[in-house]
Each structure stands twice: as structure tokens, then as C-alpha cells.
Amino acid sequence: MKAYNIVITGVGGQGVLLTAEILGNSALKEGYDVRVSEIHGMAQRGGSVVCDVRIGKRVYAPTTPDGMADVMLGLEPIETLRYLKFASPQTLIIMNTRSVKPVSVLMGAAKDLSLDDITQIINRYYDNAILIDAMQLAMKAGSPIVQNMVMLGVLASTEHLPININTLKESIKQLVSPRYFELNMMAFELGLKAGESYSSFKH
Amino acid sequence: MTDPRTLLSKNVGESYLLLGNEAIARGAIEAGVRVVTTYPGTPSSEIADNLSRIAKEAGIYMEYSTNEIVAVEVAAGASLCGVRALSSMKHVGLNVASDALITLAYTGVRGGLVIVSADDPSCWSSQNEQDNRYYALLANLPCLEPSNSQEAKDWIVYAFDLSEKFELPVLFRTTTRVSHTLAPVELGMIHERSDHGRFVPEVKRFVMVPDFARIRHAVLIEKMKSIKELSEKSPLNKIVREGGKIGFVTSGASFNYTMEAIDILNIEASVLKIGLIHPFPEQLVKDFVKGFEEVFVVEELEPYIENAVRTSASALGLIRINGKSDGFLPRNGELSTSIVVKALAKSLGKPLPRNLVNEIPFEEIQKSLPSRPPILCPGCPHRASFYAMKKALKGAQINCTDIGCYALGVQAPLKIGDLLICMGASVGTACGMSKVQERPVVAIVGDSTFFHASIPGLINAVYNNHRTVLIVLDNYATAMTGFQPHPGTGFTGTGDRGKRVVIEEVAKGCGVELVEVVDPYDIKQTCDALKRAMEYPGPSVVVARQKCSLLAVQEKRRKGESVIPYKIVKDKCTNCLACVKVLGCPAIYLSNDMVMIDADTCTGCSVCAQVCPYKAIEISRMNQDESV
Numbered sequence: 061m062k063a064y065n066i067v068i069t070g071v072g073g074q075g076v077l078l079t080a081e082i083l084g085n086s087a088l089k090e091g092y093d094v095r096v097s098e099i100h101g102m103a104q105r106g107g108s109v110v111c112d113v114r115i116g117k118r119v120y121a122p123t124t125p126d127g128m129a130d131v132m133l134g135l136e137p138i139e140t141l142r143y144l145k146f147a148s149p150q151t152l153i154i155m156n157t158r159s160v161k162p163v164s165v166l167m168g169a170a171k172d173l174s175l176d177d178i179t180q181i182i183n184r185y186y187d188n189a190i191l192i193d194a195m196q197l198a199m200k201a202g203s204p205i206v207q208n209m210v211m212l213g214v215l216a217s218t219e220h221l222p223i224n225i226n227t228l229k230e231s232i233k234q235l236v237s238p239r240y241f242e243l244n245m246m247a248f249e250l251g252l253k254a255g256e257s258y259s260s261f262k263h
Numbered sequence: 264m265t266d267p268r269t270l271l272s273k274n275v276g277e278s279y280l281l282l283g284n285e286a287i288a289r290g291a292i293e294a295g296v297r298v299v300t301t302y303p304g305t306p307s308s309e310i311a312d313n314l315s316r317i318a319k320e321a322g323i324y325m326e327y328s329t330n331e332i333v334a335v336e337v338a339a340g341a342s343l344c345g346v347r348a349l350s351s352m353k354h355v356g357l358n359v360a361s362d363a364l365i366t367l368a369y370t371g372v373r374g375g376l377v378i379v380s381a382d383d384p385s386c387w388s389s390q391n392e393q394d395n396r397y398y399a400l401l402a403n404l405p406c407l408e409p410s411n412s413q414e415a416k417d418w419i420v421y422a423f424d425l426s427e428k429f430e431l432p433v434l435f436r437t438t439t440r441v442s443h444t445l446a447p448v449e450l451g452m453i454h455e456r457s458d459h460g461r462f463v464p465e466v467k468r469f470v471m472v473p474d475f476a477r478i479r480h481a482v483l484i485e486k487m488k489s490i491k492e493l494s495e496k497s498p499l500n501k502i503v504r505e506g507g508k509i510g511f512v513t514s515g516a517s518f519n520y521t522m523e524a525i526d527i528l529n530i531e532a533s534v535l536k537i538g539l540i541h542p543f544p545e546q547l548v549k550d551f552v553k554g555f556e557e558v559f560v561v562e563e564l565e566p567y568i569e570n571a572v573r574t575s576a577s578a579l580g581l582i583r584i585n586g587k588s589d590g591f592l593p594r595n596g597e598l599s600t601s602i603v604v605k606a607l608a609k610s611l612g613k614p615l616p617r618n619l620v621n622e623i624p625f626e627e628i629q630k631s632l633p634s635r636p637p638i639l640c641p642g643c644p645h646r647a648s649f650y651a652m653k654k655a656l657k658g659a660q661i662n663c664t665d666i667g668c669y670a671l672g673v674q675a676p677l678k679i680g681d682l683l684i685c686m687g688a689s690v691g692t693a694c695g696m697s698k699v700q701e702r703p704v705v706a707i708v709g710d711s712t713f714f715h716a717s718i719p720g721l722i723n724a725v726y727n728n729h730r731t732v733l734i735v736l737d738n739y740a741t742a743m744t745g746f747q748p749h750p751g752t753g754f755t756g757t758g759d760r761g762k763r764v765v766i767e768e769v770a771k772g773c774g775v776e777l778v779e780v781v782d783p784y785d786i787k788q789t790c791d792a793l794k795r796a797m798e799y800p801g802p803s804v805v806v807a808r809q810k811c812s813l814l815a816v817q818e819k820r821r822k823g824e825s826v827i828p829y830k831i832v833k834d835k836c837t838n839c840l841a842c843v844k845v846l847g848c849p850a851i852y853l854s855n856d857m858v859m860i861d862a863d864t865c866t867g868c869s870v871c872a873q874v875c876p877y878k879a880i881e882i883s884r885m886n887q888d889e890s891v
Contacts, residue, residue, distance in 0.1 A: 071635065081280070084445050088280050095411075096280070096445035099387050106849055107637035120411075120519035122444035125527065125600040127618030138632055144625040148618045162635040166852050167843055169675055170633035185623045204863070 063116035064222055065124040066215075067146045070135030071160045072106045075208035078235065079133070080111040082212065085231040086223045087115040097122035106163075110143050115222060133215055135194070135208055136160050137178045144185075152188040154214055156207060158195035190214060190258050197250040206240075206247035213251020218258070225252070267316040272450055281448045283441040284309035286412035287379060289448065290419025291349045292321055294375065295456030298341035299325045300334035302715065303744035304353030305388040306442040307381035311351050312745055315756045322458055327747050327756040330686070330715040331356035335363045335378060339432070342376035343469070344460030347423055351379040354395045355685060359716070364432065365402045369479035370469050371430040371486075374460065375423035379435045381442045384563045384597035390666065390685060392595065394564035399434050399541035403483055405490050406434040406541040407499065408515040412446040418499065418538065420451065425493075429486050436540075438563065440516040440597065491542035499538030500547055507531030509611075510555040512548060512572050514540055517561045517598055524603040528613055537568060548575040552582055559607070560586040563598050585610060636674055641850035642812035642866030645669045645736050647783040649677040650846060650870065651807075652705070652734070655790035656797060660703040660732075661696055663689040665717075667709035668743045669736050676847045679707070687716025694720065694729040703797055705732045711741035711749040713766055718773065724802035725774040732796045733775075733804045735766050736783075738811040746814060770804040777803035784809055786873045812866045827884050828865035829872055831858055835879035842871045842880065 066083060070076040077098055084096035097112040112124045127148040134140025134155040147153065157175055164170035182189050194210040201210070209232070216225050229245070236244045269279055270289045281289065287310045291299065299318065301311035311325065318325035324341075328334035331352045338348035352360065357380045364378065380398070383389040399406030407422050409415040419435065426433040467475050494500060504522070509530060513521045514537040525532050535551045537544065552558050552572065560569040569586030576582050585591035592598065592606055601619060608615050639646045649672045652662075664670055664680040665688065673680035682692055689706035696704045708717045713735050724731050741747040748754040753763030770778045777799045779792040789807060796803035810818075819826050828850075838858055842851050850865040851858060860871070862883070872880040 072637065081445065084280050088278065088447055094280065094445070094447065097440065098282070098443045098445065099439070106635075106640065108635040120522045121516075121600045122440050122446075122519070123599055125523070125604065125619070127620075138635070141628055142632055142635075144623060144628055147623070149623065161852060162633045163638050163847050163849055164635070164675070165633045166849075167676060167847055168840075171631075172633060173631065181628060 063114045063119050065129045066113040066131045066133060067124050067129040067143060068111045068113065068133045068135070069139040069143045070109050070208070071139060072109050074109070074135045074160070075205070076109045076111045076135060079208045079212050080113050082228060082231045082235055083113040083223070085235065086227040087113070089227050089230065090223055092222075093117060093119045095119045095122040108139055108142060131215060131220060133211055135211055137175060138162070138173060141173075141178060141181060147186070149185060149187065151186065152190070152218065152220055153182055153186050154190045154192070154211060154218075155182065156194040156211055157191050158193060158207065190218070190255065192254060194251070197254060198247055201247035201250055202243050206244055209244045209247035210251035210254070213248040214255035216248070217252045217255025267313045270313060271317055271321055273453065275450055275452050278447045278449045280445045281412050281416070282309055282443060282445050283409070283412050283415045283437055284381070284443070285313055286416035286448045287351070287419050287435070287437070288313045289450065290416040291377070293416070293451050293453050294420045294423035295347050295454040296349050296423070297323055297346045297456060297458040298338055298348035299323055300328045300337045300348070300350045302328055302331045302334050302352055302356055303741050303747045304356050304381075305744055306383055306439040307351050307353045307356070307379060308744045308747070309442070310379060311756075312747065318757050324458065325756050327749065329750060331360040332363050335360040335367070338376060339363065339367055339372065341460065342372040342374040344373070344462045346374040346458060346460040347456055348374060349377045349379065351381070353389065354380055354382040354393055355389060355391065356380070357395055357398055359686070361398065361402075364398070364404075366471055366476075367432050368402045368404050368483050369471055369476055371483075372426060372432055373430060375426040376432045377419060377422045377426060377435050378432055379437065382436060382438045384438055387439050390683065392564060394567065395436055396540060396567045397565065403487055404432055404434050404541070405429070405539065406436055407538060408436045408540050409441060409538065410515050410518040410536070411441065412444065412448045414538065415441060416448050417451070421499065425490070429490055431483075431486060436515070438516050438597070487542055491544075494539045494542050494544040495547050497539045497544070500536070500544045502533060502535050502551065504532065504534040506533060508556055509533070510535065510552055510558045511561060512537065512551070512558060512568055513561040514538065514568060515563070517563055520598050520600045520603040521561045523600040524607055527600070527604050527616055528607055528611070530607070530611070540568070543571040545571070545575045548572055549579065552576050553579060555582060557583045558585065559591065559610070560584065561592065561598070561603060564594065566594070637671055638674060638847070638849060639668065639671050640812055641848055641864045642816075642868035643668070644738055644783045644807065644809035644812065644868070645672060646677065646846060646848060647786065647809070647868065647870045648734065648736055648789065648807040649679040650874065651783060651786050651789035651793060652679060653677065654786070655793040656703070656705070660705045660797070663693045663696070663704060663706045665689040665706070665708045665712050667712055669707060669709055674847070676844055686712055687720055690717050690720030690724065690731070690733060693731040694724050694727065697729045697731050703732070705734060707734050707736065709742075710735060710737040710739065710751045710766065714750045714764070718769065721770065721775065721802070721804070722773045728801055730800060731802050732793070733802070735804065735806045737766055737806055737808040738814075740811050740814055742811045742813070746811070766806050767804070770806075775802055775804045777801070778806070779804070780806045780808055782809055783807040784868050784870060786870065812868060816866050827867045827882055828860060828862040829867060829869065829880050830860050830862070830883050832879045832881055835877050837877055837879070839876065841876055842874055845874060846871055
């Protein structure tokens with residue numbers, strides 16, 4: 061079995077690492093070998109974050125080779141584009157449409173990219189793209205901080221992932237602090253439901 | 264985050280997903296480590312951080328030492344009394360510790376002593392990407408390099424045994440991609456060891472005056488000869504794949520990329536993985552390369568293995584060895600599967616796999632994106648200090664900055680930072696600059712950096728009367744690396760109350776005559792103090808003290824107190840964007856071209872309210888009170 065590669069991107073503070081750890085732990089539970097790459101330190105301060113989850117019978121490297129991502133899970137639109145080199149036209153792109161503006165844009169020092177510009181690029185090169193307003197669903201669950209769980213739910217719904225939904229739920233329970241478990245699970249379920257409406261991506 | 268208590272699990276044979284650093288911590292527990300010391304630094308921090316949380320339960324003495332050389336000395340002291348000890352640091356930390364390490368190789372140790380160096384190829388969070396395998400050569404000490412979490416765990420146990428058997432400190436080198444990768448680890452048995460030792464004097468061995476040092480150097484060389492024999496047969500150095508006419512010699516993270524590249528390009532090849540990288544297994548390598556026409560050495564940074572392979576193969580006649588010297592791989596930056604695939608395809612004349620010839624113009628797309636560098640957090644007191652510096656000193660000064668969150672001040676709009684070298688260098692370089700040119704010179708250090716490496720520089724400024732201003736940004740934590748405590752916090756690594764060392768008292772004790780302490784959130788007070796310091800004819804110190812905003816918010820939430828954000832008063836705001844343009848606080852943003860403050864991320868520091876020329880920023884609750 062060739063490694064199944066998930067590339068998760070976002071902004072420091074959005075929960076990229078937690079999402080990756082949930083996927084990694086779930087893969088281990090299902091008997092796979094797994095590698096999850098993290099970059100700590102500088103990346104935590106509102107910077108750009110990328111994290112790989114690689115699942116297979118035997119995995120060596122922690123990072124995905126260029127063009128070999130099976131899924132790109134983008135928690136933020138600009139950060140989804142920033143790491144497109146890991147995707148090929150066959151890659152499934154799941155992107156949150158809610159942007160987090162870089163300070164350079166807020167200060168007027170850098171040109172912004174509108175969501176239209178971004179979706180145009182995605183649609184031009186990728187057939188399999190799910191664009192989702194994770195913020196809206198996260199607010200429905202109760203807090204903007206669970207956008208990552210909404211996105212994980214959407215990924216789980218696609219049946220693209222070689223991991224059982226119940227295993228993911230177990231890992232969420234294990235890794236999320238008990239105080240926020242309900243909130244996270246609610247967001248995950250809302251993501252699942254939203255993802256199911258994109259039935260065309262089911263195999 | 265993995266629960267640190269997982270590292271104490273008695274479930275031998277169970278597998279857990281652990282970071283390389285967590286695996287090292289677990290390995291140390293299995294080996295019966297009893298003393299753990301560190302100075303935090305990415306990518307090494309999680310080793311000691313995890314152990315700090317479980318140290319008491321595990322019967323381990325753990326401390327955050329003031330710097331890396333002290334950390335190694337503390338661990339060595341324990342080891343010389345027969346207790347197993349570990350000291351972990353980032354690669355540049357080993358520069359600081361090297362003075363102790365190199366002579367420790369002569370004296371040797373008693374209880375196993377392992378020094379972990381986490382290197383950072385590609386400078387993910389470092390000021391350089393030095394290759395610390397050369398410390399193994401320089402000190403002539405054994406060095407191990409794991410390629411994944413399982414090896415990290417298993418080989419730490421091996422390292423302790425090796426250290427104790429040969430009575431030498433053992434270096435354990437990882438890189439970011441091993442330290443910060445989660446991978447399955449099957450747990451082994453925990454061996455209990457005594458936390459109590461005894462020092463047996465042996466003057467000729469431990470007192471390194473020249474006469475004894477000469478003898479001990481010879482002893483070290485003999486010990487390393489024996490370890491070299493062991494290296495030739497060690498299970499850590501092994502052929503993991505056989506076949507074909509091409510041979511690969513590799514180690515650590517590079518081994519992973521090599522294995523995947525061979526699969527992707529569908530090459531028939533043999534792979535020798537070196538785990539015990541010093542002393543180098545010359546004979547093993549010689550026997551391995553003998554059968555091949557062509558050998559590829561895959562390693563990151565310097566041609567350490569390549570040079571050793573060339574030496575081993577020199578007697579064998581014509582074998583083509585591909586490495587750094589012929590440009591097969593770069594000598595800078597970390598490797599990846601893609602880099603190795605591309606280099607190999609080029610070298611072997613093979614076509615690149617389809618996915619690597621991507622028809623999407625991602626480079627062009629990437630160039631069109633606004634950059635998102637790491638920035639100072641909302642409400643960061645450093646932002647306030649930097650703003651005050653700009654306002655009070657009007658940009659006349661040279662800013663020698665240092666290692667820590669405040670290095671991020673170099674970004675727009677604050678742009679504070681003209682020079683950054685290494686821990687504590689701000690103070691020394693400021694002294695030199697002040698002697699040979701007219702512009703005032705400021706040295707900027709954090710609280711932890713002050714204790715780590717700034718005090719000798721400060722004493723130098725006093726002793727030699729350098730006209731420098733040292734600004735200590737005291738936020739009560741070693742924030743950049745994960746909020747570890749330091750002498751100025753008054754708390755120890757395991758959460759006990761210790762004696763607090765007060766920065767301004769240290770400065771006064773060093774002989775500084777003008778020492779001021781300010782709250783950076785009070786812009787006027789900070790500006791006034793900075794002006795006085797700048798006008799002072801000798802060295803001066805300004806301590807800007809305010810808790811890290813992340814910690815402050817966390818504490819308030821824990822106590823159930825609310826964080827009261829500021830807000831824009833629409834009637835007064837002229838949308839002049841002064842707040843946005845001079846502070847660059849991520850809590851302030853534009854919505855439909857109007858300035859807004861994000862109530863969720865604003866920490867209520869009040870700095871923007873002090874900056875606003877139209878008094879159009881107010882605390883939220885004040886407004887509510889008025890309306891009642």
C-alpha cells in the first residue's frame with residue numbers, strides 16, 4: 061500500500077496540530093504505520109502552519125513529497141494556496157472559505173487576495189474541491205475555535221480517508237480536553253453532515 | 264499533546280504515537296535516568312518539558328538550568344557520583360556547553376551521561392543550521408543519530424549503557440524532522456536506578472591540570488578505539504536493504520527520504536544505515552561499498568558521512584561516490600523525499616514521476632500571496648516596549664537585539680532590530696559599536712536571555728564604561744520555547760517555589776548606576792525612562808516588566824476573571840489608521856475599510872488607546888458603565 065498523504069494547512073492558533081494528532085492517533089489505532097510532521101516554535105505566533113499526516117503499511121518520511129498529497133485540508137484559504145506544491149490535479153482539496161487576514165494585509169503593506177480569486181485558482185486546476193464555510197458551522201456548534209473539527213468532519217464524510225469515523229471520534233475524546241469535548245464533537249458532527257451533501261465525491 | 268503521563272506507562276509492548284522528543288524522554292525513563300537538565304530551545308524543548316511534568320512521580324530531579332553549559336555541568340556532577348543523567352539542548356546550545364563537554368571527554372563519567380543535541384537544518388527556528396555531528400569529532404565522543412521515534416527511544420537506552428560501559432559522555436544528535444515527528448513507539452521495560460550516588464575522588468582522572476590532561480587525552484583515544492571496534496559490529500549500523508548495483512550510505516532523517524526515493528524511482532539498490540555515526544564504522548562501510556560501481560551518500564548539511572566513506576573507500580580503487588562535493592545534494596537546508604528523488608533521477612538519468620512534474624504553476628501562485636510571518640501576539644508587552652522605543656528615541660539608535668520572541672520585532676511596522684547573532688550577543692556587540700561610532704546603541708534582551716548570557720556583557724559595559732542602554736524585556740517566562748520558568752520567575756522546573764533572582768538587583772550588583780523598572784503598557788512612563796537612560800553618560804539598564812499576554816490571559820481565564828477588550832468609538836474614530844500602522848497588533852483589523860478591534864483576541868493591554876491621536880479607543884466596560 062502506497063502511503064495515504066494528508067497535508068493540513070492553516071494559521072497558528074487554528075488547531076492544525078491537534079487535527080493532525082487526531083488523524084495520526086486514529087491511524088495507529090487501526091493498525092497503520094503513521095508519521096505526523098510538526099514544526100513548533102516560530103510557527104505558533106500567528107504564522108503560516110503546515111502539517112503532514114502520512115498513513116500506510118510502512119511509512120518512512122514525515123513529510124509528503126511534492127504533488128503526492130491525497131488530501132489537502134486547508135483551514136484558511138491563503139494558506140491552502142501557499143502549499144499547493146504538495147497537491148496534484150487528482151488531489152482532493154477541502155478548503156475553509158473563512159480567511160484570517162495576515163497583518164501585512166491589515167496594514168496595507170501587502171495585496172490581499174479575495175475569496176473569488178482563490179476559488180478561481182482552485183477551480184481552474186482541481187476537479188475535486190470542497191469549499192466550506194467552517195466558521196458558520198463552528199459558530200453553530202458554539203465557538204469559532206472548533207473550525208478545525210468542522211473541517212475534520214468534512215474530511216471524514218468523504219470516505220476518501222482510510223479511517224473509520226468511530227475511530228476518529230474515539231481519538232477526539234482522547235485528545236481534546238474534557239471541558240471542550242461536547243463542543244468539538246458537535247463541530248465534527250456538523251462537518252460530517254455538511255460533507256455528506258457533497259455526495260459526488262463518494263467513491 | 265500526548266499526556267506526559269503516557270511516558271510512565273508500564274504497558275510494555277504497547278504502541279503509542281510519540282514525538283521523537285517524547286520518545287527520547289521515554290527512553291531516558293526506561294534507562295533509569297535520575298537527573299535531567301536543560302536550557303529550552305526549539306527543536307529540543309519537549310524532551311525536558313515532558314520530563315518536568317512527571318519528574319516527581321518518576322523519581323527524577325529535573326531542572327531548567329540558567330544556560331546549556333550549566334546544564335551539562337549539573338548533569339556531569341551527578342553522573343560523576345554514579346547517577347544516570349541527561350542534558351538536552353538545541354544545536355546552538357551545544358556551542359555554549361562545548362567548553363565543559365570537550366574536557367569531560369578526558370575525565371570521563373561514571374553514571375551514564377547522555378547529551379542530546381537537536382539540530383535544525385533549514386533554520387526553522389534558529390539563527391543558523393550548524394551540523395553538530397562535528398562536535399563528536401571535535402570532542403572525540405561517541406555519537407548516535409536516530410531516524411524515527413522508535414529508534415530515538417531504543418537508542419537512548421543504548422546510549423546510557425554505552426556511556427556507562429566506557430565511562431564517556433555520549434552525544435545523541437537529532438534533527439527537527441526526528442524531534443518533531445509523531446510516530447509509533449513500542450514501549451520497553453522501565454529499569455529503576457538509584458537517585459543517590461557517591462563521589463569517589465580520583466585526582467589524576469578528574470583534575471585536568473596539564474600533566475593529567477595529557478594522560479587523559481591518551482586514555483580517551485584508547486577508549487574510542489574500542490568503541491570503533493564496537494561500531495563495526497553494532498546493530499545500530501546495518502544494511503537494511505540489499506540488491507542492485509548501487510549502494511546508499513545514509514543516516515537519521517535522510518535515511519527516510521532515501522528509502523522513499525528508492526521506491527518512487529523504482530531503483531534496485533542496497534542501503535546501509537549508520538546509527539552510531541562516531542566513531543565511524545570504516546571497515547563495515549569498506550565491505551559494503553566494495554561491491555558497487557556507484558555509491559550515493561545521502562545526508563543533511565555537511566559532508567560528514569561522505570568524507571568518512573571516501574576515506575573508507577580510498578583503498579578500493581574506482582568507485583564513484585556521489586555526495587556534496589560533486590553537487591549531488593546541497594550542503595545547506597534540510598532534505599526531503601522530493602529533493603532526493605530529483606537529485607537521484609538527474610544523476611541516474613531517470614525520468615521524474617508524473618506527480619513531481621506538476622503542471623500547476625504553484626510557484627507563481629505562491630508569489631502572489633501575502634506573506635504570513637510569525638508575529639508578536641495581541642497585547643504582547645514587547646510591542647508596547649518597541650513602540651515606546653521608537654517614540655522616545657526617534658529611530659536615532661542602533662538596536663542590537665537578541666534571541667527570543669522579541670526578535671519578531673524586526674517585522675513591520677515596528678522594525679526594531681538591526682543586529683541579531685546569538686544568546687547575549689546584543690550586549691557585547693553594543694559595547695563595541697558604542698566605542699567606534701556616534702549613534703546611541705541599545706541592547707535588547709529578554710528575561711531568560713538576561714540570565715543565560717547577558718551578565719558578563721553587562722559587567723563588561725560597566726567595567727570598561729561603555730555607553731550602552733540595556734533594555735530587558737521581562738515577561739516572566741521563556742516564552743518563545745513554551746513558557747518555561749527561569750531564575751526571574753522564582754519557580755523551579757517542577758513547579759516548586761524557589762528563590763527569585765531580581766533582574767534590577769543583578770544589574771545594580773554588576774555596578775550599573777542607572778537602573779529603571781517600568782511597565783511597558785504605560786507608554787509615557789516607559790518613554791521617560793528610556794530618554795533618561797539614553798542621556799546617561801555610562802551604561803544603563805531599563806527593565807520593562809509585564810507578563811506575557813498569552814500567560815496573563817490564560818491566568819485570568821483559570822481564575823474565572825474576564826478579559827476586558829478595548830473597542831473603537833465610532834463617533835471619534837477618523838479612520839486615520841494610526842493604530843494599525845504603528846502597532847501592527849493582530850487584534851486590530853479593517854472591516855469594510857473601517858478599523859475594528861476583535862473582542863475575542865484583544866487582551867485589554869490599552870496600548871492602542873494610548874496611541875490613538877483622537878482618543879477613539881476605549882475599554883469596553885467603561886462604555887457600558889457610562890450607558891447605565
